[in-house]
Amino acid sequence: MSARQSRIAIFGATSDIAVAYARRSAAQGARLVLFARDAVALETVAADLKVRGATAVEIRHADFADLSTLPQVSRDAFAAFGGLDVALVAYGSLPDQTALNADPAALKAALDLNFVSPVLLANLLAAPFETARAGAIAVITSVAGDRGRQSNYAYGAAKGGCQTFLEGLRHRLFPAGVTVLDIRPGFVATKMTAHLPQGGPLWATPDQVAGDIVAALEKGRAVLYTPWFWWPIMTIVKSVPRALFHRTKL
Amino acid sequence: MAVTAHRKTYSKTYSSWGGVLRAPHEAVLPTARAEAAAALVEPFPNGVVPYGNGRSYGDVGLNPLGGLLDMRGLDRFIAFDPETGLMTCEAGVTLADILAVTARPEADGGGWLLPVMPGTRFITVGGAIANDVHGKNAHRLGSFGCHVEALELARSDGRVLTCSRSENADLFRATIGGLGLTGLILSATLRLRRVPGLGVETEDIRFDHLDRFFDLDAESTGTWEYTAAWIDCLATGTALGRGIYSRSRHVAGVAAQPPARHPHIGVPLAPPISAVNGLSVRAFNALYWRKLGASGRKLSLGAYEPAFFPLDAIDHWNRLYGPKGFFQFQAVVPPADAKAVTGALLGAIATSGQGSMLVVLKRFGEVASEGLLSFPMPGISLALDFPNRGASTTTLLARLEAIVVEAGGRIYPAKDFCMSARSFAAGYPGLEAFRSHLDPAMTSAFARRVGIVREDIP
Missing domain, CATH: 3.30.465.10 (Uridine Diphospho-n-acetylenolpyruvylglucosamine Reductase; domain 3)
Structure with missing residues (x-):
């Protein structure tokens, strides 16, 4: 599928990976409808994408934590250009596990934003794609969803839940020819991880991840580990026996 | 991470491109213009320096242990x-x-x-x-x-x-x-x-002595838009200042695609010792000087990337200089004595046996740079790298600095790590007028070293 003039909706469009993907699409002349909470940031991103070659950019304010608004968000996405070729769900938060352990309300909010909201939205987007019998739903999950770890299991559980949900959704949409892409990035140097060292061979840039997303969508892939080396790493992490795993600080 | 009403700061390490200075900073990583402006309002205990993509060779973009505004997030x-x-x-x-x-x-x-x-x-x-x-x-x-x-x-x-x-x-x-x-x-x-054409025609011409550079430059300046010369910095005697003169100009109707946004190959790790040393420089220079073959000339047509951005082909090429890093030196000297002074600089470098493959000689013209502290001025500019060999390198740099200052020239802050306050003041007569525009929050290791701002913060 060529990105030229393609119709793309991005939810959480001001996140760094989303911006990098949008820029690559804009350079190919895509039409983009962008959803995010921060209206000023949305306008800034939209102006940038226009200069970079986007044929059209529409912006919509959205608060993904407000689950009741998601049906309207989905309708708006399809209405912007009379249909969609790609929907990228890119929002989320990286909560501090230690803080969540003492705060059930914060834990619920983190699970809502990282699991309930994205899967509700993906399910809402599914029906029109199914009717059109074409297109792709891509959701950014995480390698953290592959195994529960003491340092990060609320985020991991939410992302893991998304992965299982997407697996089922992919199964459902297979007959309609709709791609469901589960994007599992490792460490990416973004705003969300600015408090971490962000150096070394395991870290990728948002643009590298975006390049992998473009390629995976073109090939109609199901699961994308990005960069690629996270697939062998997570295969090992998943296969470490529990007795040994419990002795690590992962 | 530290959070206040106006900003978040992160303890992060930043290095000069030459790799000689590597230090922790209290970094702000703004992602919006309003956020960046707000971060500046609350005082930084040790001042703050704006930081771009980290290509300055020396310390103009660093403020060790102090504040640093990493502007890479403002990329829209x-x-x-x-x-x-x-x-x-x-x-x-x-x-x-x-x-x-x-x-x-x-x-x-x-x-x-x-x-x-x-x-x-x-x-x-x-x-x-x-x-x-x-x-x-x-x-x-x-x-x-x-x-x-x-x-x-x-x-x-x-x-x-x-x-x-x-x-x-x-x-x-x-x-x-x-x-x-x-x-x-x-x-x-x-x-x-x-x-009218993004593509360029480029002509490379070998010359066997510094004098020929000036002849070629005089001949080229009217008809070629881009000119510079590579110099074999180890050549001495009658071969002093030999090199290759490169001149390019756009050709109407010839297209060229924009160069890649990232290099395709890179240097992943610094070798334990500098890969740039007397032996490798001598071998490279001897071969490079002969690359044009018997005719000593080559004309090519096409993309501008190889002519304008040769270093950008390799990511992190600076790592080739090893863990001690390197110094870069660039100075411009006035046109009147340029030939003699350039000869003196090249002579001092060749005698020392230091230097690198990367040596550029270029004439600046009469188009005035407007900045009070702008580096370009009419004259001849010489730029080259020196692997960091400690005192012997800084001694050579001090010698070059003295020659430049005595000739009424100036050294380029973006490349400098060594210049004295006195040399800076001598080279930049706009300094006094500039001081009245200083923002009291801003500083840098360079600004303190050459006395643009007062030394009362570390």
Whole structure:
């Protein structure tokens, strides 16, 4: 599928990976409808994408934590250009596990934003794609969803839940020819991880991840580990026996 | 991470491009212009320096243990008018990004090009302005600042000022080449240049002595837009200053695609010792000088990337100098004695046996750089790297500095790690006028070392 003039909706469009993907699409002349909470940031991103070659950019304010608004968000996405070729769900938060352990309300909010909201939205987007019998739903999950770890299991559980949900959704949409892409990035140097060292061979840039997303969508892939080396790493992490795993600080 | 009402700061390590200085900083990573401006209002205990893409060789972009505003998150285009060529973007946009967006060939092969392209395209617009960088067409089109229409400058008193030749003109002139010390550049409007063909023809001509450089330059300056020469810095005696003169010009109707936004190959790790040493430099220079074959000339047509951005082919090439890093030296000396002074500089370098493969000789023309502290001035500019061999290298650099200052020349802050306050003051007569435009929050290791700001913070 060529990105030229393609119709793309991005939810959480001001996140760094989303911006990098949008820029690559804009350079190919895509039409983009962008959803995010921060209206000023949305306008800034939209102006940038226009200069970079986007044929059209529409912006919509959205608060993904407000689950009741998601049906309207989905309708708006399809209405912007009379249909969609790609929907990228890119929002989320990286909560501090230690803080969540003492705060059930914060834990619920983190699970809502990282699991309930994205899967509700993906399910809402599914029906029109199914009717059109074409297109792709891509959701950014995480390698953290592959195994529960003491340092990060609320985020991991939410992302893991998304992965299982997407697996089922992919199964459902297979007959309609709709791609469901589960994007599992490792460490990416973004705003969300600015408090971490962000150096070394395991870290990728948002643009590298975006390049992998473009390629995976073109090939109609199901699961994308990005960069690629996270697939062998997570295969090992998943296969470490529990007795040994419990002795690590992962 | 530390969070206050006005900003979040992160303890992060930043290095000079030469790798000689590597130090922790209290970094702010703004992602919006308003956020960057707000971060400046609350005082930084040890001052703050704006940081772009980290290509300055020395310490102009560093403030060890103090504040640092990492501007790479402000990388958005704001507007581009393909009728007038006016481009407005945030300060963290790189020149590579601009070329990728505007320098796409149109049907006739032409397109909008950056009027000034320095030796690397991986620098930010903010850094290009703050260092008032130049390129191989400096003799024709001056420095980067000559093509800045306006800029948006945040000051630590909370004001955000538009500066141009008609509005806050004095502050505009101070900020061009102002080393980030007049406030924080948030965005800028550049006037791009429409060329009838983005592609260039390039001619390389071997010459066997420094005198020939001046002949070739005089012959080329009227008809070639981009000129510079590579010099074999180890050649002595009758071969002193031998090298290869390169000249390029755009050719109408010849297209060229924008160069890649990232290099395709890189140096992943620094070797334990410098790969640049007497043996490798001697071998490289001997071969390179002969690369043009028996005729001593070669004409080529096509992309401008190899001619303008040779270093950008390899990511992190600076790592080749090993863990001790390297110094870069660039100075310009006035035209009157340029031949003798350049000969003296090259003689001192050749005698020392130090130096590297990367040596560039270039004539600057009469197009005035507007900044109070701009580096380019009429004369001959010499630039080269020196692997860091400790005292023997700094001694040589001091010798070169003395020759330059005595000749009435000046050393380029963006490349410098060693110049004294006295040499800086002698080279930059605009310094006194510049001081009245300093923003009290801004500082840098360089600014303290050469006495632009007072030394009372570490």
